[in-house]
Amino acid sequence: MPVEHAVAMELSAELIHLVKKIEAIRHYTPRVHPGSEPSTYPVIFALRRIGPARISAIAETVHSDVSTVSRQVSHLVGHGLVVKVSDPDDGRAQRVALTEEGDALVQRLQDGRGKWIQRMLADWDDDKARDFTRYLHEFVGELSRELDRARATGADLPEFPPTTGKDPA
Structure with missing residues (x-):
């Protein structure tokens, strides 16, 4: 059964927040x-x-x-x-x-x-971390397949990024 649109929108917003947080954290990483x-x-x-x-x-x-x-x-x-x-x-x-x-x-x-x-993740147990890793791995696989499809067809992804000019998050 496909993911509902509302669930996909919520996931999309969380992924955008994830990327923004990772970008922000980079400013605080030490140069090794x-x-x-x-x-x-x-x-x-x-x-x-x-x-x-x-x-x-x-x-x-x-x-x-x-x-x-x-x-x-x-x-x-x-x-x-x-x-x-x-x-x-x-x-x-x-x-x-x-x-x-x-x-x-x-x-x-x-x-x-x-x-x-x-x-x-000190408050997580190994099972929770493994589940998250498995889901993340699956999602990255889907992203890779989507990238391969876009490259193969030369087609833009539908409405991504949004054409409104507003940050969707």
Whole structure:
């Protein structure tokens, strides 16, 4: 049975609040490395997950454009967190790889996030956290499928974001 429109609207508002809160919290996160900028985290996290990759592949993975990722990679190279290496499949091209320092930074960030979430959810039990994680994982899967459909058809999503010019939350 499909979700009722009123329930979907409530979920939509909560998701917008979630995104806004995460954006606000970023202003209070400590810098754990001189070269660590929150805007570059998706790049280093992606490299940890997918391994050495071309900038175009990283951009696709993090849902960004090549020029933005290229600037982020230059920043990260300058701080010793990533390095450019020859592409074994095409000697003319380069791949980007995490350095040991970059890998250690990702591990430190992941560990810190885990401890933060653990502290924030101190009143939750493991079952509640696992249920939330499962539902969130399912929702992210639906978002991925929606993104794939939009890319495949080139079609805009219906009325999203709202065309009224007002923040729906």
